[in-house]
Amino acid sequence: xxxxxxxxxxxxxxxxxxxxxxxxxxxxxxxxxxxxxxxxxxxxxxxxxxxxxxxxxxxxxxxxxxxxxxxxxxxxxxxxxxxxxxxxxxxxxxxxxxxxxxxxxxxxxxxxxxxxxxxxxxxxxxxxxxxxxxxxxxxxxxxxxxxxxxxxxxxxxxxxxxxxxxxxxxxxxxxxxxxxxxxxxxxxxxxxxxxxxxxxxxxxxxxxxxxxxxxxxxxxxxxxxxxxxxxxxxxxxxxxxxxxxxxxxxxxxxxxxxxxxxxxxxxx
Amino acid sequence: xxxxxxxxxxxxxxxxxxxxxxxxxxxxxxxxxxxxxxxxxxxxxxxxxxxxxxxxxxxxxxxxxxxxxxxxxxxxxxxxxxxxxxxxxxxxxxxxxxxxxxxxxxxxxxxxxxxxxxxxxxxxxxxxxxxxxxxxxxxxxxxxxxxxxxxxxxxxxxxxxxxxxxxxxxxxxxxxxxxxxxxxxxxxxxxxxxxxxxxxxxxxxxxxxxxxxxxxxxxxxxxxxxxxxxxxxxxxxxxxxxxxxxxxxxxxxxxxxxxxxxxxxxxxxxxxxxxxxxxxxxxxxxxxxxxxxxxxxxxxxxxxxxxxxxxxxxxxxxxxxxxxxxxxxxxxxxxxxxxxxxxxxxxxxxxxxxxxxxxxxxxxxxxxxxxxxxxxxxxxxxxxxxxxxxxxxxxxxxxxxxxxxxxxxxxxxxxxxxxxxxxxxxxxxxxxxxxxxxxxxxxxxxxxxxxxxxxxxxxxxxxxxxxxxxxxxxxxxxxxxxxxxxxxxxxxxxxxxxxxxxxxxxxxxxxxxxxxxxxxxx
Numbered sequence: 122x123x124x125x126x127x128x129x130x131x132x133x134x135x136x137x138x139x140x141x142x143x144x145x146x147x148x149x150x151x152x153x154x155x156x157x158x159x160x161x162x163x164x165x166x167x168x169x170x171x172x173x174x175x176x177x178x179x180x181x182x183x184x185x186x187x188x189x190x191x192x193x194x195x196x197x198x199x200x201x202x203x204x205x206x207x208x209x210x211x212x213x214x215x216x217x218x219x220x221x222x223x224x225x226x227x228x229x230x231x232x233x234x235x236x237x238x239x240x241x242x243x244x245x246x247x248x249x250x251x252x253x254x255x256x257x258x259x260x261x262x263x264x265x266x267x268x269x270x271x272x273x274x275x276x277x278x279x280x281x282x283x284x285x286x287x288x289x290x291x292x293x294x295x296x297x298x299x300x301x302x303x304x305x306x307x308x309x310x311x312x313x314x315x316x317x318x319x320x321x322x323x324x325x326x327x328x329x330x331x332x333x334x335x336x337x338x339x340x341x342x343x344x345x346x347x348x349x350x351x352x353x354x355x356x357x358x359x360x361x362x363x364x365x366x367x368x369x370x371x372x373x374x375x376x377x378x379x380x381x382x383x384x385x386x387x388x389x
Numbered sequence: 390x391x392x393x394x395x396x397x398x399x400x401x402x403x404x405x406x407x408x409x410x411x412x413x414x415x416x417x418x419x420x421x422x423x424x425x426x427x428x429x430x431x432x433x434x435x436x437x438x439x440x441x442x443x444x445x446x447x448x449x450x451x452x453x454x455x456x457x458x459x460x461x462x463x464x465x466x467x468x469x470x471x472x473x474x475x476x477x478x479x480x481x482x483x484x485x486x487x488x489x490x491x492x493x494x495x496x497x498x499x500x501x502x503x504x505x506x507x508x509x510x511x512x513x514x515x516x517x518x519x520x521x522x523x524x525x526x527x528x529x530x531x532x533x534x535x536x537x538x539x540x541x542x543x544x545x546x547x548x549x550x551x552x553x554x555x556x557x558x559x560x561x562x563x564x565x566x567x568x569x570x571x572x573x574x575x576x577x578x579x580x581x582x583x584x585x586x587x588x589x590x591x592x593x594x595x596x597x598x599x600x601x602x603x604x605x606x607x608x609x610x611x612x613x614x615x616x617x618x619x620x621x622x623x624x625x626x627x628x629x630x631x632x633x634x635x636x637x638x639x640x641x642x643x644x645x646x647x648x649x650x651x652x653x654x655x656x657x658x659x660x661x662x663x664x665x666x667x668x669x670x671x672x673x674x675x676x677x678x679x680x681x682x683x684x685x686x687x688x689x690x691x692x693x694x695x696x697x698x699x700x701x702x703x704x705x706x707x708x709x710x711x712x713x714x715x716x717x718x719x720x721x722x723x724x725x726x727x728x729x730x731x732x733x734x735x736x737x738x739x740x741x742x743x744x745x746x747x748x749x750x751x752x753x754x755x756x757x758x759x760x761x762x763x764x765x766x767x768x769x770x771x772x773x774x775x776x777x778x779x780x781x782x783x784x785x786x787x788x789x790x791x792x793x794x795x796x797x798x799x800x801x802x803x804x805x806x807x808x809x810x811x812x813x814x815x816x817x818x819x820x821x822x823x824x825x826x827x828x829x830x831x832x833x834x835x836x837x838x839x840x841x842x843x844x845x846x847x848x849x850x851x852x853x854x855x856x857x858x859x860x861x862x863x864x865x866x867x868x869x870x871x872x873x874x875x876x877x878x879x880x881x882x883x884x885x886x887x888x889x890x891x892x893x894x895x896x897x898x899x900x901x902x903x904x905x906x907x908x909x910x911x
Contacts, residue, residue: 192511192513195511196511200506200509202505202509205506206502206509207503208503208506209500209503209525210525210601219510220510223511269510
C-alpha cells in the first residue's frame with residue numbers, strides 16, 4: 122500500500138504539488154489525470170524519489186521512504202518513461218537486464234527472464250536480444266521499456282505517459298499487449314496521463330489534479346456520474362458520451378439509447 | 390629531384406637520431422596527454438556537477454590555451470628549470486582545455502531522459518557515471534583527446550628549446566643552420582605523426598558497443614605504453630652535462646668540430662640559447678655553447694674556455710646590405726660607416742649585459758652609447774625613401790639595429806622601418822635576398838659556414854684569419870647574391886665553450902683540451 126501524507130513540492134515560488142494526501146491499495150491501478158503543469162508527473166516522481174518533496178511523507182508498506190536508501194527503493198519500483206529512456210549503448214537484452222544485474226542475478230536466471238519477457242511482448246528474442254534500441258520502431262521500444270521496468274518483478278510500477286509518444290494505431294496495439302500481460306494483474310500501478318479516455322480505460326481509481334491539488338479522487342464512475350464540481354465536468358467534457366458508451370458496453374441497446382437521450386438533453 | 394634525393398640521404402644518414410627523436414616526441418606527447426587525461430577527465434566530470442565551478446575552470450584552461458608555446462616554456466624555466474619536467478608540464482597545460490571541455494560537453498550532451506531512467510532503475514551516482522554517462526560521452530571525450538594529441542605533437546617541437554628533445558631538434562637546428570633538409574627531416578615526421586595519431590584515435594572514437602567498453606579500459610594502458618617511449622637522451626660521461634644550441638649541434642665549427650678535432654665526448658642535451666646561460670648558472674648544465682660577447686657571460690659569472698686548437702672561426706659583425714639600396718640612396722653608406730670599428734668585444738659585452746641583465750631597453754642602450762660617442766643626432770625629416778632593417782632574435786642584434794636606425798634618421802632624410810626578431814640566419818638571410826628587408830648585421834663566421842658552405846680545403850686555406858675570412862665572404866656575397874658587406878663594427882662574437890667560473894677553477898679546466906682530458910680520465 123502506498124500512503125501519501127500532506128505532500129508538497131515547490132520550485133522557487135511555484136507550487137508544483139500543494140499539500141496532497143491519498144492512498145493506493147495493493148493491486149490497484151491508479152491514474153493521475155490532468156493537464157500539463159498540473160503537478161501529476163512531479164507527484165509520480167516523488168514516489169521513487171527522483172524528486173524529493175519539500176514537505177510531507179510517503180509511506181510504502183508501512184515504511185517511510187524518505188528515511189531509507191533511494192537506490193534500494195528504486196530497484197523495487199518499476200519505472201516506464203514517455204520517451205522510453207532506453208540506454209542507446211546497450212543491446213535490448215542488456216537494457217532489460219539492467220535492474221536484475223544491479224541486484225546481482227546469475228547469468229542463467231537473467232537470460233531466461235529476458236527471453237520470457239520479450240516473448241510475452243511479441244518481440245522474438247532471437248531477432249531482438251542483440252539489437253540496439255535505435256534499430257527498433259517506437260512501439261517496439263516502448264515494449265522494451267515496459268519489459269525493463271518489469272524485469273526484476275517489482276511489486277509497484279510507475280508509468281509516466283507511457284503511450285504519449287506513440288501514434289494512435291501503435292498506441293492501440295501496445296495498450297492491448299499491456300492489458301493482456303498477466304504480470305501486471307497483481308501489481309500496484311500508478312500511471313500519469315492527460316488523456317481522459319486512457320485514464321478511464323485503465324484505472325480502478327482516478328486522481329484528477331489541477332494546479333498542484335486533487336480536484337477529485339474516486340472510481341471512474343464517481344468522476345463520470347458524480348463530478349465534484351464544474352472543473353471535473355468540463356474536463357470530461359466532449360468525451361462524456363464516448364466514456365458512458367464504453368462503460369455500458371456496446372451491446373446493451375436500451376441503456377445506450379437512454380444515455381444518448383440523456384447526453385442530448387444536457388447543455389454543453 | 391636532386392633536392393628530394395638529398396633529403397632522403399640526409400634522413401638515411403641521420404636515421405638513428407631521427408628514430409630517437411621520433412620516439413622522444415611520441416613519448417613527450419603521450420606522457421603529457423596521460424597526465425592531462427588523469428587530471429582533466431575528473432575535473433570535467435566535477436564541473437558537470439558543479440555549475441559555478443565550470444565557468445572558472447573552463448575560463449582558466451582557456452586562458453592557458455592562449456599563451457604562446459614559447460612563452461609558456463619561458464614561464465616554466467624559473468619554476469621547473471630545463472628538460473623533461475617543464476616540457477611535459479607545458480604540454481600538459483595545453484592538452485588540458487580540450488579534454489576538460491569535451492568531457493563537460495559530452496556528459497552534458499547525454500539525453501536527460503536516459504540519465505533519469507538510469508537513476509530510476511536504482512543506479513548509484515557512480516554507476517550512472519560509469520555505466521551510462523561516460524560510455525555515452527565517449528565519442529565526444531575521444532574527440533577532445535584527439536585535439537589534445539594533435540596540439541601536443543605540434544607544440545612538442547618547442548620542447549627542443551629547453552633540452553627535452555623531440556623532433557624540434559632537427560627543425561630548429563635546420564632553421565639556424567640554413568639547412569632545408571634538416572628542417573624537413575624534423576617537420577615531415579612531425580606532420581606525419583600528427584596525421585597518423587589523429588587517424589588512429591578517430592578509429593578508436595568510432596568503436597561502438599562491447600568493443601567501446603574494452604577500449605575504455607585499454608586506453609590508459611596504451612597511453613602508458615606510448616609514454617614510456619620517452620627516454621632521456623643519454624650520452625657518454627655522466628660527470629658533466631653539456632647544453633648546446635640546435636645550431637651548434639649541426640655546425641662544422643660546433644659539436645662536429647669538437648668531436649673530430651678535440652675528441653671531446655660529453656653527455657649533451659639540445660637547448661635554446663635563450664635559456665642556456667641561466668641553466669648553466671643554476672647548475673643544470675656544466676658546459677654550454679655561448680657567444681663570446683654575450684652579456685650573460687658577465688651576469689652569470691661564466692668563463693670562456695680557451696679554443697687552443699682554433700676550431701671556432703672569427704665572427705666579426707658587419708652590416709650586410711642590398712646593392713640596389715646602396716645605389717639608390719648614396720647617403721646611406723656614410724651614415725652606416727659611422728659605427729665601423731667603434732665597438733670592441735668588451736664594449737659589446739657591456740652593452741649586452743645592460744640589455745640582457747639590467748633590463749635596459751635596446752633602444753635606450755643604443756641611444757646612450759651613441760650620445761657618449763658624440764654620434765647621436767635628432768631625427769631629420771624622414772621624407773625620402775624607406776629603408777627596412779632586420780635583426781635576428783637576440784639582444785646584440787636589437788641593439789645594433791637600433792643604433793643603425795638612429796644614425797640613418799639623424800644623418801639622412803630616409804625613413805626607417807625595423808623588423809626585429811627574425812628567427813635565425815636562414816630567415817634573416819632569406820628576407821634580405823628576397824628584398825623583404827634591405828639590411829641586417831651578419832657575422833663573418835656565420836656567413837662562411839651557414840650560408841656559403843665552402844669546401845673543407847677552402848676553410849683550411851682561410852685558416853680562421855680575420856681579414857681573409859672577411860675578404861672571402863665579401864667577395865662571395867657580391868658575386869652570388871649582389872649583397873654588400875660594409876666595414877666590420879669591431880667586435881668578434883665567436884662561438885665559445887663556457888663553464889661556471891667556480892667549477893672551471895675547481896676542476897682546473899682552462900681550455901677545451903683540458904676539458905677533453907678531464908672527461909677522458911674517467
